[in-house]
Amino acid sequence: MPASNPQIKLVVADTLSAAKAVAQIIADQVKVKPNAVLGLPTGSTPIPVYEELVKMYQAGLIDFEQVRTFNLDEYVGLKPDHPESYAAFMAKHLFSKINIPTCQTHLLDGLTPNPESECKAYEDRLVKEGGMDLLFLGIGENGHLGFNEPFSQVGEGTRMVMLTVETRLANSRFFSAIDQVPTHALTMGLRTILSSKSIVLLAIGKKKAKAIKMCLEGEIKDEWPCSVLKGHEDVLVVCDGDAASGM
Numbered sequence: 001m002p003a004s005n006p007q008i009k010l011v012v013a014d015t016l017s018a019a020k021a022v023a024q025i026i027a028d029q030v031k032v033k034p035n036a037v038l039g040l041p042t043g044s045t046p047i048p049v050y051e052e053l054v055k056m057y058q059a060g061l062i063d064f065e066q067v068r069t070f071n072l073d074e075y076v077g078l079k080p081d082h083p084e085s086y087a088a089f090m091a092k093h094l095f096s097k098i099n100i101p102t103c104q105t106h107l108l109d110g111l112t113p114n115p116e117s118e119c120k121a122y123e124d125r126l127v128k129e130g131g132m133d134l135l136f137l138g139i140g141e142n143g144h145l146g147f148n149e150p151f152s153q154v155g156e157g158t159r160m161v162m163l164t165v166e167t168r169l170a171n172s173r174f175f176s177a178i179d180q181v182p183t184h185a186l187t188m189g190l191r192t193i194l195s196s197k198s199i200v201l202l203a204i205g206k207k208k209a210k211a212i213k214m215c216l217e218g219e220i221k222d223e224w225p226c227s228v229l230k231g232h233e234d235v236l237v238v239c240d241g242d243a244a245s246g247m
């Protein structure tokens, strides 16, 4: 199925093959550049990719010793050991199972008393490390990238944002009730996302079909943050048939 924007490449595969394809892209990047800087997402979509990377590591097919990572986002107000913090998610699904030194994994501090300086320091650290070589993205049902909700601006960097009710509702499946879902988050901005040298986005399931359509087709629209990817020259979107069914 060709993408209407010739700059964005699209691959449609079954769910497991899609996750394996993304893991292979990450492994290939690390093979070419052992100290690659990777941008990483959370959510349910990346879990099979992280499982695949762990298997590759255990089989001696990938070495994370020199890799550096920057996570896309973090909830405000959750302690790093809260099971739904993104710090805990990354430790559980990836970092505790591979040989990456902790000092090379970067996450925004959701407990910071000064979000502005925390976000600026995060951007500065990313620049100091040479910027992202490869950013792996998931996507929200409303087209959010990281926590850049609809009407985020393309010029925005890492910052604190308020979450939409629909995002809190979508993510409430991980919490005991919607009022337990944080109202704010720290997130890389769309400008930060677009600064990555290459981007691979994985989308699985019918609920992502509209967002994927807006990502690949038509103009860049403020209501659909994912549509800004049309402005980047090296984006690969990997989908299952359901996520690609809107096109």
Ligand SMILES: N[C@@H]1[C@@H](O)[C@H](O)[C@@H](COP(=O)(O)O)O[C@@H]1O
Binding pocket: 041, 042, 043, 044, 045, 046, 072, 073, 137, 138, 139, 140, 141, 144, 145, 146, 147, 167, 171
């Ligand atoms: N901040 C994250 C996003 O980075 C992620 O892409 C999205 C989709 O999650 P899932 O893969 O569970 O659908 O969820 C959260 O809101």
